[in-house]
Amino acid sequence: MIPARPGPSPALTVVGIGADGWQGLPDPSCTALRDAEILIGGPHQLDLLPPQCAGERIAWPSPLRPAVPRLLTEHTGRRIAVLAGGDPMFYGIGRTLTEVVGPGALRVLPHPSSISHAAARLGWPLEDVEVVTLVDRPVARLAAALHEGRRLLVLGADATTPGEVAALLRDRGFGPSRIRVLEQLGGEKARVTAESAAADWSEPPGDPLNVVAVECRRAPDALRLGAVPGLPDDGYEHDGQLTKRHVRAATLGVLAPAPGELLWDIGGGSGSIAIEWMRTHPSCRAVTVERDPVRAERITRNADRLGVPGLRVVTGAAPAVLAELPPPDAVFVGGGLTTPGLLGACWEALPAGGRLVANTVTLESEAVLADNYRRFGGELVRLAVAHAVPVGGFTGWRQAMPVTQWAVEKPVNPLPGDDR
Incomplete structure (x- = not known):
């Protein structure tokens, strides 16, 4: 400095x-x-x-x-x-x-910023508007802000931004959304140059100094994605390696993301835990570690689709790659629990007050969690979910595999002789 x-x-x-x-x-x-x-x-x-x-x-x-x-x-x-x-x-x-x-x-x-000028011209109270900047940022990040009835003001990167916004809205099931483009705000040439539903957008590029106003409208057949963890499983591309919706919501609840915090997601699978961690607040960050390159590419696609293109995907095996990562505020382990040294490396990387959560469905990994629970405390719980399914002409319950979850917080002031 x-x-x-x-x-x-x-x-x-x-x-x-x-x-x-x-x-x-x-x-x-x-x-x-x-x-x-x-x-x-x-x-x-x-x-x-x-x-x-x-x-x-x-x-x-x-x-x-x-x-x-x-x-x-x-x-x-x-x-x-x-x-x-x-x-x-x-x-x-x-x-x-x-x-x-x-x-x-x-x-x-x-x-006065262009956003203030835009809100004044549109009659939109700024406290009710979400601002998304696409200056030096990918347009995919806009997807996390799309919810029925929300008003967005998008800072354009250049003249192509309005067309890119319209294309993303159509792709994400928000084609009925109303778009207006405001240019040269604050000057004598300030104007609204185009207005259309995203589904009908055909305007050529205009002035590079623009703000795109979006009134979000979801298509009736589009998948509804809420603002809290537990997105529908259909929202993800996956090969079966996916923390299912109800367990995912419970897992994010104990991980307890807060603004600005960094998560390590070990054994990313489809990336759902890291993605929903980042969706809780724009400043939340995550690194997901996945040794399978095909799955790693799939995680990147899911992150773009769900509005968190900033998710960092590391292709490699833990714990070997963990030394290269920035210190986490929380760690989730969704795979590889029987790998020698993995949990120990995660624990050592956590600062005092950091959280570690691990899920498993196998007896071998469950034994590892039970052993660590005896050593370090925390909570050891079993999550069981059953779904109603047809049974002949009636309805019955189909039990999913129960998930054993260990959640623990690293103590700030360990007792003398405590090996934590």
Whole structure:
């Protein structure tokens, strides 16, 4: 981190600017830009500045993130102004700069974001809207936000984003959803350029500065996916290696994902545990380990389909590959429990307060769980599910294989002599 510059007025100022350019800026922002010795921003943003902003103009290189510390270090001691589109702290350069120099060395002068302009134009209260950015992110992540009746504002990556959004909506069973494209928001050329159901979308690419407004409508025959763990088994592509719906919901309940946490999913199968962990909150992360390359590819497809393309899939055998992974907040073991050293490696990787959950249907693995339960405590439970099926002209119960589950939390302050 670059040391913070002493004094009440940081040498680094981030100025939000909109499509209305210089004339839309308040006086403090104009003053900061006129006084700056170095002006850094995208080419389009720099072109919005008048001649009285006489500082040296530098366009961000690509890739941007690695260049930030170097550029700031090269111009240490000079007054630097960085231009950002709209609100710098809303999916903007402000986050990166704060991570590099620290908040105390940064002065941020925000401008209304394109999302604020879009909500105002549509009459949508922002607190009732979900915002999804597709800038430098795959369109597949939009799928996790699709629920009947929800309103979405999608930050477009470029002119092709509206067409990609429409295609995804059709593919995921949301073809009836209403789409509107808003361009050049905040400027004199602000407009709604297209409006259509996703199923009927045929508009050509327009302006690269766009926000896509979506009013979600699910097709009557589309599979319904809820917002909590326990998605329908039919939502997954699988070869039989799938933690079934009711057991999956119970497993996620004891794993207890919280925002920002990282899960290791060992023996991924179809990836259902990791996928539903990530769907609980956009900041939840997961790594799934699967030794079968065919299944690993299937996990990736399931993750894309269900809106969590950020799921990391590691093809390899545990525990050998675990040393390469970042430390987890929780671990789920769905396979390989009899592999020597596997549970021990998972336990060692967990921080104090971390959770470990393991499921099995075999007697051999059940013996491993029972032994660890005696050593480390926690909860050992058996989950049994039966489904009603036809029996001749009547109805009876068909019992699924019972699942033995061990769940334990690593103690924060182990007792003396405790081998945990």
